[in-house]
Amino acid sequence: MRLIDAPNHLAFLACVHDLLAEPKVQSMRTFIHHPGVTCYEHSIFVAYVAFRLARRWRLNYMACARAGLLHDLYLYRWNDQSAHPGNQCLDHPEFALRNAQTITKLSPMERNIIQAHMWPLAIHMPHSREAWTVSLADKICATIETIQLWKRMKLRTVLAQ
Ligand SMILES: [Fe+2]
Numbered sequence: 001m002r003l004i005d006a007p008n009h010l011a012f013l014a015c016v017h018d019l020l021a022e023p024k025v026q027s028m029r030t031f032i033h034h035p036g037v038t039c040y041e042h043s044i045f046v047a048y049v050a051f052r053l054a055r056r057w058r059l060n061y062m063a064c065a066r067a068g069l070l071h072d073l074y075l076y077r078w079n080d081q082s083a084h085p086g087n088q089c090l091d092h093p094e095f096a097l098r099n100a101q102t103i104t105k106l107s108p109m110e111r112n113i114i115q116a117h118m119w120p121l122a123i124h125m126p127h128s129r130e131a132w133t134v135s136l137a138d139k140i141c142a143t144i145e146t147i148q149l150w151k152r153m154k155l156r157t158v159l160a161q
């Protein structure tokens with residue numbers, strides 16, 4: 001079966017299955033990102049939404065899925081002031097990039113996707129349509145999580161088990 005013909009979630013998992021097996025990625029399950037939502041759940045949700053948008057818009061969906069999954073791989077409690085030097089909005093993309101580079105080789109596009117995902121609250125600006133797509137997906141997913149819709153979505157049980 002060709003990747004593009006697979007059902008969406010299977011095609012998505014084919015892009016990130018190697019990353020999902022990484023202990024650092026799995027450890028995001030232990031960190032809360034939004035109320036009642038782990039960093040792992042948020043990251044896989046963002047990666048999937050970005051992947052779907054990228055396929056629809058004929059962009060590099062592999063880069064969106066991979067960097068989307070790794071965009072918040074900062075691996076500390078977000079409110080732990082001792083874990084990072086300054087503002088969490090500015091700091092965590094840099095920590096995520098550093099951690100991501102220890103588990104996989106990232107393309108320049110994927111690096112920028114991670115660094116710029118908080119735009120406009122970021123040091124780096126998105127340099128590709130893929131980076132804008134992940135940044136958009138991040139904001140959509142954060143909104144859905146904050147209003148507690150994610151917990152009721154079937155997608156949660158399909159993707160984030
Ligand atoms: Fe983030």
Ligand SMILES: [Fe+2]
Nearest residue numbers: 046071072138
């Ligand atoms: Fe995020």
